[in-house]
Amino acid sequence: xxxxxxxxxxxxxxxxxxxxxxxxxxxxxxxxxxxxxxxxxxxxxxxxxxxxxxxxxxxxxxxxxxxxxxxxxxxxxxxxxxxxxxxxxxxxxxxxxxxxxxxxxxxxxxxxxxxxxxxxx
Amino acid sequence: xxxxxxxxxxxxxxxxxxxxxxxxxxxxxxxxxxxxxxxxxxxxxxxxxxxxxxxxxxxxxxxxxxxxxxxxxxxxxxxxxxxxxxxxxxxxxxxxxxxxxxxxxxxxxxxxxxxxxxxxxxxxxxxxxxxxxxxxxxxxxxxxxxxxxxxxxxxxxxxxxxxxxxxxxxxxxxxxx
Numbered sequence: 001x002x003x004x005x006x007x008x009x010x011x012x013x014x015x016x017x018x019x020x021x022x023x024x025x026x027x028x029x030x031x032x033x034x035x036x037x038x039x040x041x042x043x044x045x046x047x048x049x050x051x052x053x054x055x056x057x058x059x060x061x062x063x064x065x066x067x068x069x070x071x072x073x074x075x076x077x078x079x080x081x082x083x084x085x086x087x088x089x090x091x092x093x094x095x096x097x098x099x100x101x102x103x104x105x106x107x108x109x110x111x112x113x114x115x116x117x118x119x120x121x
Numbered sequence: 122x123x124x125x126x127x128x129x130x131x132x133x134x135x136x137x138x139x140x141x142x143x144x145x146x147x148x149x150x151x152x153x154x155x156x157x158x159x160x161x162x163x164x165x166x167x168x169x170x171x172x173x174x175x176x177x178x179x180x181x182x183x184x185x186x187x188x189x190x191x192x193x194x195x196x197x198x199x200x201x202x203x204x205x206x207x208x209x210x211x212x213x214x215x216x217x218x219x220x221x222x223x224x225x226x227x228x229x230x231x232x233x234x235x236x237x238x239x240x241x242x243x244x245x246x247x248x249x250x251x252x253x254x255x256x257x258x259x260x261x262x263x264x265x266x267x268x269x270x271x272x273x274x275x276x277x278x279x280x281x282x283x284x285x286x287x288x289x290x291x292x293x294x295x296x297x298x
Contacts, residue, residue, distance in 0.1 A: 007294070
């Protein structure tokens, strides 16, 4: 049977409108089943990571550039063991220390991000 | 009421906008629940549970929804798959539902095929056949949309539709005679 040659009674039964079902709290129950909205923490963590990343890089560059002169200036006041360090080593040491200080919050933030992701899974 | 459905879908998908999604649920809840009501052989509680599951799945999948395709067809395809998953998980319960098919009362023979005869004839169809007829005639989906929704080739949709209509018609004629 082609659809064009439908039995008139069947055609009428098929084309009868279905009753409109009143929502009656259905939408609300669907929305209540959805998981809670994603916390904005992730975005905040991303922002913090960016800020600390920039601060870390800037800190390292500054330390590397100025540590040598600062150490030389401070030499008279430092203990003889520190004052005896070679200038290159002093620069590297200060740079590494600065980098560590700057990277600590960055590492902490990354750790939090990973923990958050693990809890979601 | 002029509602830009595409805009609602976009907001729900791209901005996680729950208000927009809630609007979409309200727009489609009646048709989707009626569709599942038909598939579950008129089990209102089960139909509503499956409809709720389907909407929740739609929320999680809406980011992957191809915005060039029809949102309504996409929603029905999720509902249909949810129903099939339910059948697979609860095969025994579904067999019980089969046993609860409406009885042929035969009280309207004098005035031709009645609504009860039609319901009985529909209850004898397979789920994919019910989905075909319901989505085409009650929800207005085109053959192409049916093919997309039920994941069938267009040719099969047309062939199957013809066969189903033939069976429905024969069944109704038998009832009347």
